[in-house]
Structures are given as structure tokens and as C-alpha cells.
Amino acid sequence: MKACGKEGEECFHALGVLRVSLGCYIFFSVMFLTTVKTRKLHESWNLWHSGYWEVKFIILLVSMALPFFFPSELVQIYGEVARIGAGVFLLLQLVSVIQFIIWWNNYWIPDEERMQRWSFGVLMSTLFYVVSICGIVYLYKTYAPRASCSLNLFFITWTAILLAAIMVVSLHSKVNRGLLSSGIMASYIVFLCWCALRSEPANATCQTKNQDKGNTDWITIIGFLIAIFAIVIAAFSTGIDSKSFRFSEEIVEEEDDIPYSYGFFHLVFSLGAMYFAMLFISWDLNNSARKWSIDVGWMSAWVRVINEWFAATIYIWMLISPIVRQNKVMGNDRTVQETVDSVMP
Incomplete structure (x- = not known):
């Protein structure tokens, strides 16, 4: 492809990771825009969020393919933005974890x-x-x-x-x-x-x-896969924890309300796509990590x-x-x- 440069080098390594991440970001942004207004279970967008998997799979494939036609300059700009988005994802994850810790503490408080x-x-x-x-x-x-x-x-x-x-x-x-x-x-x-x-x-x-x-021994590979799995779980748990990010405690919930904010859920996953990219390239847009390694480098350490x-x-x-x-x-x-x-x- 013309956008991939000479011998396709601009679709490999760090730029390749950013293109895949951008594709995921586009998909979850589309899902965010189409579900952010959903409030009740009887609304049509609730069915869109929970169903139509064949259609969404096609949208995902198109979203993943599009960035490989984008010029490298645009992908680099996305990489700079992804650093900020990844930082926001970390903050949201922190708030969610801390809210869970406080809830657990309240659950075990002593009484008679x-x-x-x-x-x-x-x-x-x-x-x-x-x-x-x-x-x-x-x-x-x-x-x-x-x-x-x-x-x-x-x-x-x-x-x-x-x-x-x-x-x-x-x-x-x-x-x-x-x-x-x-x-x-x-x-x-x-x-x-x-x-x-x-x-x-x-x-x-x-x-x-x-x-x-x-060395890519089995311990390194298992550790790599566990890290990926942990990030996926973190994205899910943060995405469905929209109540921790409410600015008002006076919201009254009704029986036909959706169980969690669908828009926030997909927003978290779009930011999670940016975070994944930063882990794979160690927050450095010009270098790629070693094989079977993740989040290694001085920039990663400081983050x-x-x-x-x-x-x-x-x-x-x-x-x-x-x-x-x-x-x-x-x-x-x-x-x-x-x-x-x-x-x-």
C-alpha cells in the first residue's frame, strides 16, 4: 500500500501497532457515539449495544483496515494523542480500584x-x-x-x-x-x-x-499473556463502574434504567486501545519493544x-x-x- 511506504516498513513495528490501535479506537468511538444517549432498557440503542454482533463485526473489520490507508503523519499524530488517552485510562482505572478498596473496607467495618x-x-x-x-x-x-x-x-x-x-x-x-x-x-x-x-x-x-x-522462555511468555489478560479485565471492570465517576449522588435509579453507562463503557475501551498501544511500544513512538516484552523502557518506568x-x-x-x-x-x-x-x- 502507498501509505505503508517503501517495502511496507511504515506498517510494521511502532507504526504498525499504532495503526491497529487506531482501528480499535475508531470502532469503540463509533460504539460510544451510538450508545452514549441510551438511558432505558426499552430503547432501541440498548438492543444495538447488546446485539447485532454480525454487523458490529463487519464495522470492526472496516475500522481495523482503514488506518492502513492513512498517511504515516496522521498515524504519528494519533500516537501523540494516544499518550494522553492512555494516561486518562490509567487515571480512570485508579479511581475505579480505589472505589472498590473503599467499598470493601466499608463491607468489613465492625458492628455488633x-x-x-x-x-x-x-x-x-x-x-x-x-x-x-x-x-x-x-x-x-x-x-x-x-x-x-x-x-x-x-x-x-x-x-x-x-x-x-x-x-x-x-x-x-x-x-x-x-x-x-x-x-x-x-x-x-x-x-x-x-x-x-x-x-x-x-x-x-x-x-x-x-x-x-x-530469552523467550515459557515463563516470559506466560507473564506476557497474564499482563494482557489483566489489562482486559481492568478495562471491563472500569467500563462497567460508571457509578464511581458520577458528580452527583442525588440521581434516582429506576427499574428500567440500564445497568451501567454504555457510552462510558465504550469510552473506556477506546482509551484502553490507546493504552494497549503505549504498552506495546513502551510509550516511545520511535522504538518498539523486544519480542515477548511489554512496557519496558525508561519512559514506561516513569509512567x-x-x-x-x-x-x-x-x-x-x-x-x-x-x-x-x-x-x-x-x-x-x-x-x-x-x-x-x-x-x-
Whole structure:
């Protein structure tokens, strides 16, 4: 094809990945535009969302083929936009995960009728914190074995500080959210730190395990497939979790309402297509990852680290935001009362 350049090189490697991603993005954008207004189960667009698979399969094939006729310059522009879309996908995924953690914590809160739940909650809290601490020790031993590994030492130490901050805020008398949600969140940010360190280039000198060989053994391949599966599950779980992103809590649900926002579902998958592309090219539009590798490179590592910091920040804000709003309301009421008192004879 003319758009693929000499010997088709512009349809392979990073540009090839971006073309496939653009095709997926086009398909899910079409689905978003055709379902975003759906509100009730009896509407025709509800049937379109849940059926007509033959028609949608044809639309998918056309959408996947179109980008291979687009000029490379347009695909490069899409790649720049995809970086932003992938970042938005990460933020949506973070909010969804944090909302689930908070819900799980509320489920296990102690009361007189649920002492078994409370005991299990204490056990799980202890387990998650033990896992988090062991994870920090493992990261120091594996990725920062020498004092010269200053960057890795900073990443791991800052993760430990975030872990302590989350615990302190959760146990504060005004917040009082217990240790379960903070323990789960601590384990999650330790996991994100590990992912960031794993994403460092193969020639990184501060790893005790040599990853420079790039052998495609069965463990590497299974790890690759598990990573893909985990991202798919994350896209599904975030897509059907539209209630976590409502700005108003006063919406009354009726029996004939759709179970989740179809438009938001397809929006998440369109952003997920961008995220997939960034993982396969390691967020670098000019280079491709090694065979059977995913999300490897300094740019990928920094994206993971920033994602970890955002996760901790969003979680802490969700803990303290009710207190901030309450203090603001009390301050406004006090100001009104002082004004009334000043004008009273």
C-alpha cells in the first residue's frame, strides 16, 4: 500500500501497532457515539449495544483496515494523542480500584452483628501490611543492592513514605477509616513500584537479575499473556463502574434504567486501545519493544512511577475530602451567623 511506504516498513513495528490501535479506537468511538444517549432498557440503542454482533463485526473489520490507508503523519499524530488517552485510562482505572478498596473496607467495618466480618477484616489488614513490608524489603534487595542505585533507592524509599502516610491518615481520629483499606492500598502502590522497576531497560545496572538476555522462555511468555489478560479485565471492570465517576449522588435509579453507562463503557475501551498501544511500544513512538516484552523502557518506568504517586494522592484525597468539605461548610455557617449577629440590634 502507498501509505505503508517503501517495502511496507511504515506498517510494521511502532507504526504498525499504532495503526491497529487506531482501528480499535475508531470502532469503540463509533460504539460510544451510538450508545452514549441510551438511558432505558426499552430503547432501541440498548438492543444495538447488546446485539447485532454480525454487523458490529463487519464495522470492526472496516475500522481495523482503514488506518492502513492513512498517511504515516496522521498515524504519528494519533500516537501523540494516544499518550494522553492512555494516561486518562490509567487515571480512570485508579479511581475505579480505589472505589472498590473503599467499598470493601466499608463491607468489613465492625458492628455488633458482624463480629466475624470484623475479625476477618483485622486478619486481612495484618496480611496486607505484612505483604507490603515484605515487598519493600524485596525491592531494596533486588533493585537497590548498592548505594550507587540512587534512583531506585529514591523510588523505593518514597513508596515506603507513601505507605506510612496512608496508614497515618487512615488512623487519624477525624478520618478513622481503619487499616483494611489502607493495607490494600499500600500493597497496591508497592505493586506499582515493582512494576515501575521491572519496566526499567534491560541494561539497567541496579538489578540483581540480568534481564538483558531477553530469552523467550515459557515463563516470559506466560507473564506476557497474564499482563494482557489483566489489562482486559481492568478495562471491563472500569467500563462497567460508571457509578464511581458520577458528580452527583442525588440521581434516582429506576427499574428500567440500564445497568451501567454504555457510552462510558465504550469510552473506556477506546482509551484502553490507546493504552494497549503505549504498552506495546513502551510509550516511545520511535522504538518498539523486544519480542515477548511489554512496557519496558525508561519512559514506561516513569509512567508507572507517576501512576503510583497519583494513586496514593487520589486515595489520600478521598480520605480527607469529606473533612475538608465539612470544615468549609462549618466555616460558611459561622460566617453567616457572625453576619447575622452583627446586624442584629
